[in-house]
Amino acid sequence: MIALAARELRHGGRQHLSSLLVAMITSVFATLMIEMDQVLRVQSIGGQFIKHGYVVALLDVLDLLFFFIAVFVASIVTANTFGIIMAGRAKHIALLRLLGASATTLRGAIAIEGAVVGLVGSLVGLALGLLVTQVAYGALVSSGTFVDAPIDTLSPLLVAPVVVGLLSTTGAAWYGSRRILNVSPIEATGVSQEPVAQAIAEMPKRLRTFVIVLFAGGIVMLVGGVALGLKSPLGLLLAAPGGALSFVGFVLGSGYFIPRLLKAAGRLTGRSTPSVLASANALRYPARSARSTIGLVIGVTLVTMFTVAGQSFLALSGPVASSAEPADAAGDQAFLRLTMGILAVLIGFSLVIAAIGLVNSLSLSVIQRRREIGLLRALGFTKKQVRAMILAESIHLTVVGGATGLILGIFYGWAGVLAAIASDHHIGGFFWPTIPAWIIVSIVAGAIVLAAVSSAVPARSAVRVSPIRALAVD
Template sequence: MGASILVAAISTAFGVVLISATAYIDAMLRANPYIGASGTLGFVNSFLTVLLVGVAVYVASIVTANTFATVVAGRTRAIALLRLIGASARSQRSEIARQGFVVGVIGAGLGLVGGTALAAVGVWLAGRMLDLGDVPFDLVRADLLLPAAVVALTTWAAAWAGSRRVLTVTPLQAIGGSVELSHEAVVRRSGRNIAALVLFVVGGALLALGVIGGLFSPLGVVVAFVGGILSFTGLALGATLVMPPVLRLVGRIFGRSATARLAAENALRHPERSSRMAIGVVMGVTLVTMFAVAIQSTKAVMTAAAGGALPPELGTILDSFAAIMMGLVAVSAVIAGVGLVNLLTLGVVQRRRELGLLRALGVSNGQIRAMVLLEAAHITIAATATGLVLGVLYGWAGAQSLLGSIPTNPDAPVVGTFVVPAVPLGPVLVIVIATAVLTLVAAVVPTRLATRVAPVEALAE
């Protein structure tokens, strides 16, 4: 549960730092005699804080739910044994949910302390670097408890959602081990698949409505935002149907060697496990790409509206805002990366018997190590490609719904402007490099665990 505690701590610390930064900026604005009375800047500041904290909690909840779902799959035999001696499924699920609450409380407490310390350092540095003098500001406030409470409750809810599999474990499974759903079983889950399809269709319709509404009013971005959340939630819920085709396509680039074929088949044999690993990375890449495309497209529209040359001062402000936003959104990508490392490690731990059998059949440590590394590369490449495509689409939809009503040519009588999506090369390269690094980091611990498996010991489990 260490990774889940880390995810909760990062989410809480992120919320605490953002709320503290917002309050400090508000204090600076109030202290300024010229713009202190402006409520617009304060509203925008608070809105961005709520938005970014909400995104981080959203990513953390999905990562935590996937972690607990993987843990439950690994405990199938123990759960079945308890069922065999009379324990009820609901009592075991409640126990797992309580573990999730404890994990959330511990992580939220650590994040609260760490976030407050980071905020104190940030306030001190801002006062020294900007020479602001004495700005009235309280570091310790009651509203900092809000992100901690939200993260703790969200972790508990995610553990409850991720432990749903407990209800389907039967006593007969006590003779088996870790049980993941096969592709056929995943396809037969009609209730979940229908819910995912409904969310995706409704979200897509709202996204399209927001894009059309953006041709007449910037408020179309609100409708598009809701549509984006719903449609991506549908994709996350139906990841076991969306990701396997992408994984199968990516698997073809690794060649036809025995190690590559084993890695590709392992990613496809249990689509639920591989999809849980991939969807967190998809979220992180989508978020970073979305903000990068939206900001670059905004800059392109404003440049066109200014006659082809953006004023240097405005360009500097936009670039600074873009850098800050990308840094903040990157926190959600870090949370997703922690989830990938944790799930890949859990996957190797739960496949000890399989790895022991491969060792007994003559597969070398080097081949086992290459197989695990290729599995990680398989998942991250598929997730990165999917996230880049989704990020460009969502980023363009956000820019179009916000800026579609701004005429790039003041003399043109046309109502509404088509915003051409601008894809910045720099952030895309950073995403690709970061994904490659993540693949190597994610494979370090699992490869060590995989090569330490003794064939006789693993087969005896």
Template sequence: MMRDHGAGVLVAALSSAFGAALIQGTGLLDAAARADPVTGGSTTVGVLLQITSTVFIAIAVYSGAVVTTNTFSVIVAGRVRQIALRRLLGSTARAERGAVAREGLAVGAIGAGIGLLVGSGAVAAIAGAARAFDVLGAFPYSYLNPEILLPGVAVVLTTWIAAVIGSRRVLAVTPMQALGGAEEQSEDESRASALRSAAALVLVVLGTLLLVGGVALGQVSFSGLLVAFTGGVVSFTGIVLGAHLVIPRALRIVGRLMGGSATARLAAENAIRYPQRSTRSTIGLLVAVTLITTFGVALRTFGDMVETAAGDDPAYYAGIETMLLTVTVVFSVLTGFSAVIAGVGLVNSLSLGVLQRTRELGLLRALGFSARQLRRMILAESGQLVLTAVALGLVLGTVYGWAGAHSLVGAARDMPGLLTIGLPWPLLAVVVGGGLLLTLVASVAPARRATRVAPIEALGVE
């Protein structure tokens, strides 16, 4: 069964490598600052670096956990018939769920170990190159840093928890399902619990109120940013929790924009026919795009306000624009790592979805669909998922970025009013372009797998 977990190991390795690289990199920079005769007496640089690395390690682990949870959910959905058959032979739901949880623990341990080695090795190689070109001076630093075990342990735990959460469907599998197919629930059959929907609504409303309060408080105090940040986390958690209420509806709207051809209509129907699978495939990318857009819009909006206010006192705001540009680039690269993780999850979800629809795809081939039409259909499905995630992420990120920027108004003087909003067009262009590229990449492996199966062979799958 471990053959299904290649993407899970890759996601765990990416998260662990990112964490190890950040800890080793910040440790290296802190050692360099301490060795410098000018900054050696200050601990400020080290503290700031540690705070920054902790925040972005948390982001990477969170993104990885979302993707891994979705991956295990898709895997369990594809094993319904096998699990039901074992239940028929005497296995219990608890034993089956325990087996999936143990797979998650193994996936996390393997991925974390690989990631720690890769992340530390990458930093060591970069440091060696920097010293060779006299960019980095000679100073003592040990890469046997016990702190790098922390992201590794976090990845193992989150992967195990993700497997436990993703395996919840095992509890609903009955022995009688051994006589049926392993399919996702359809839109009519999929009904999220009222408690989950109510909790999502409460979190969104509470988070929105905190966002508004943070913006208002930010006009007079530095603490507005903390309130707005808390509101953003709470409201976005509600959106993720209630994604089953939002994403299928957004997919339906986007599907209508895909065109009226047979392949486009089939792709649109496939995306909304199994909303759970589509939501799981989309949510990771939605998180990544929202994060990137939030940082970009917040810094661009604050930069525009600074530029407007600088007309009255240029000396006071000197250098801030350059600093904001640098921070935008750095933050975009760091948060962009979560987009890589989300992309891996999307490719894996599409691939597993195609594998579970072998009989359906074989029937289309038998009815006259060509391999080219099949590839177009899967490309349209990929495009529909990516476009939905990018569109929602841009909207949410713009709102959160605007709120974050205006919650900082109390930190500077003579700032313009609340109507100011700055859009980082180059960054947004990169996000949209990356989405188009991801659409093509995500459809390659599933399309190849779908077109390799002969119609007769597919129709004979049990």
């Protein structure tokens, strides 16, 4: 098992690059989080930067929450990557099965590969995170923002990022490699046909019921919470879990929602052949496309939610503030801005991980479609049309991820802030959300950049596919 894993790592190490990167970024995040906690403690005792202990406690809770979200997104991305790698190795796996390797052994070997990738990535991330802390702390002290108090960099807590990285990557590799169990040794013996294209994934009935209950129940709780929130601030206590439940429902049901959205997005790029093929292709493996997109949805939803909630609050807190002490009001607004800044950075980690996942699944899907691309080239697809096809597929995925996240984020942010403050007598009930233009512009711009970047590498390797590729029988 170990020998198998070692051989794959030695010869096929490059396919794990993205998983390594994802494990690394997650670990950098965790390390920074732990270090930031240390720094804030030292500074709030020794300095006068943050006076209230509750601020540190609040940030701790948010840190932890967003770390779990980052780990969750990272696990989805890594599981997806391993799933695609398995599809590419099917023939090789079939040969090993033919020679007598059991599926369990092979799956164990993949889990070991995952463990090695997770361990190495987390350790590199840990080192990088410590380095960034030292440099940033030094800079903040010398600029006078922080008092010069020594910090204890090496906390025993730092074991956590490595352990979490190791476990989540191993688990994701194990989960992503479940396809091995379906690889028949017969596949090694003949010219295997193109794998059968899946229809839109049917969920097991029990899961579907669960998802519907979560989603619909969550929405009912959320709306109820908002209605209650118009009268009492306690509405948030109902709305918040409702929002969380409905979002979990959406994420679990993404295999159902996302392919339908992708189908609709397919019409955006027109009826040209490259666009039609790209759309069909995004729907070929609905579960895979859903997993590639859901990370993006989660990241964009969170960013938009906090921005809309925060900005709506800022816009409305004017009348509230006029009744309070001006100094306190200014302090509250500054604190809110600081919190939103930190949140943006925290969520940024999840977004980066999601973006890597998208780039990766697009490139691997091109690698697996070499023969099909060769066929298209032989039939008269120009290089430009091939490039257009890959770009269109990338646009479909990013548009669905970005637009869904934007809409959900606005909805949740608005609902949250309504439930929280609408009952305040200065605000007096219902209000429309404040949606800053910059959040929409930056998400749209981000999506355009992501679509272009994530299609660049796969498109380059796709146009290099020679039409002779379609004639080769291997």
